[in-house]
Amino acid sequence: MTRFTLRRRVEFADTDMAGIVHFTAYFRYLEAAEHALLRSLGLSLFDAGGAARLDWPRVSASFDYRAPLRFDDEFDVRLRMQRLGQSSVTYRGEIVREGVVVAVGRATVVCCRVGKGGTLRAVRIPARVRALLAGTGAKAVRKAAPTTRRSRRRAGSG
């Protein structure tokens, strides 16, 4: 499966008084890698291939932490698209420092159309966007799976 790697360095503002990177920063690292992956495919985050504006709010996000990152550490976010649903995409990202996986994150985003007043409604991923995403080697799911259906009801946040 295709991997996308984002190289990055811990910044001072990412740290907390325990002397290590605050746990929320990893979620920003993962999100930055997702957007860099889309960009590498020629996709803009809000691009629906027409007049409509898309957004990809999260329905879930998680991280398992194995070892701390510290200020100035260089690391990779090794991102993989794990599942391509009718309207959702699931990413898995490893935070790797000097060859060691220090944290593993997951995120499921749902393709939503942005309506009047910023309302969000889950929609099928547009064909052009889907084709580009599928090209990354993600396992395409043709039939609406349980997760997808639940996601439709849950035009989530973030």
Added chain:
Amino acid sequence: MTRFTLRRRVEFADTDMAGIVHFTAYFRYLEAAEHALLRSLGLSLFDAGGAARLDWPRVSASFDYRAPLRFDDEFDVRLRMQRLGQSSVTYRGEIVREGVVVAVGRATVVCCRVGKGGTLRAVRIPARVRALLAGTGAKAVRKAAPTTRRSRRRAGSG
């Protein structure tokens, strides 16, 4: 089981260009509730009941998002201590706006002793701290459970 509720309001800096609260903010809300719970028990975050300094890095954190929060929304973080292990504590927190659960988060933190140079080593939760936590009604686990053992190897981050 004891619940602790933290009342809060969405701030402008918590929002993103999608017009809703950025998904990472929920993790900060949950963390703030955890610390408010400890404070309500008379516990300081770094207090080991002696000279030693403790820290509680996370080994995991997750959120499921059901509906977006928006600027100025008032909400509650309804926190529950779900599991009290030998060296770990698992929290579950619901984000509730006007009676509706809009997101559910979970976090497992591991009790660590802070050593020279800020190194972290997982240790048993000190008796005094444990007694106070147990008083909240969390289900105490006397024997090291699989999760606990794994946690010991994984003095995680955040």
Added chain:
Amino acid sequence: MTRFTLRRRVEFADTDMAGIVHFTAYFRYLEAAEHALLRSLGLSLFDAGGAARLDWPRVSASFDYRAPLRFDDEFDVRLRMQRLGQSSVTYRGEIVREGVVVAVGRATVVCCRVGKGGTLRAVRIPARVRALLAGTGAKAVRKAAPTTRRSRRRAGSG
């Protein structure tokens, strides 16, 4: 001159590896107090008293730091509206812990109309909004002062 005070407590996520509150957090504290002041006047941040939507981007923001804040510190943001221009408002906020001013911040925001595609254009503060703001005791400036004119050219950011 009218003061508005916001009581607050330092959160763990506000700290950095130096063991103190990161300098950017103070700017969020000041912004939160500004919005709380507007709310106390019955004003919504984006409310123009009609169909139009306003925004108040900053043209400048600064802080002078005298002593650090630390985790769990309780403090006040003592906010004062210093100047009410044709289209701009200048705030001054003191961060006060146990009676001691530990930091002083200033911010100038410009009243902008939000247009198509999120474009921002500086406009006169609507009369109803102005009346409410003037009621706080800010020194009203009837004639366009140099700063105000410059602000009009500089529909700034943030």
Added chain:
Amino acid sequence: MTRFTLRRRVEFADTDMAGIVHFTAYFRYLEAAEHALLRSLGLSLFDAGGAARLDWPRVSASFDYRAPLRFDDEFDVRLRMQRLGQSSVTYRGEIVREGVVVAVGRATVVCCRVGKGGTLRAVRIPARVRALLAGTGAKAVRKAAPTTRRSRRRAGSG
């Protein structure tokens, strides 16, 4: 005078509901450039050239905003060390997008020794550190200037 340029791209998490970069993000950009400049000189942020540990808390920070940055914008932070005092350093940084200066920031940091319990005490910049900084072309100030003396009393924050 020597300039140091940090290339960067706006991330989604940097934006707010006004659809532009939140004003606090610029301060993080400037700080990241400062640390990149130190790194380019072979200096570590906390390095005192011996056993002592230094920190560089801010006594002041400010930004003037001329035009907004938006998601995915690429920009440069053009950093210049403006003044090298006995114990303080003043930076000036321009945020430049496509050749246009969209914001200008300033920051004064004070060299502090980190003592027991994380206390901060302003000290003279160590000779080795000073020599490296001076090599960047900053205007060296040999005599304690008023700002410097005030800074000594004000072991600030951030």
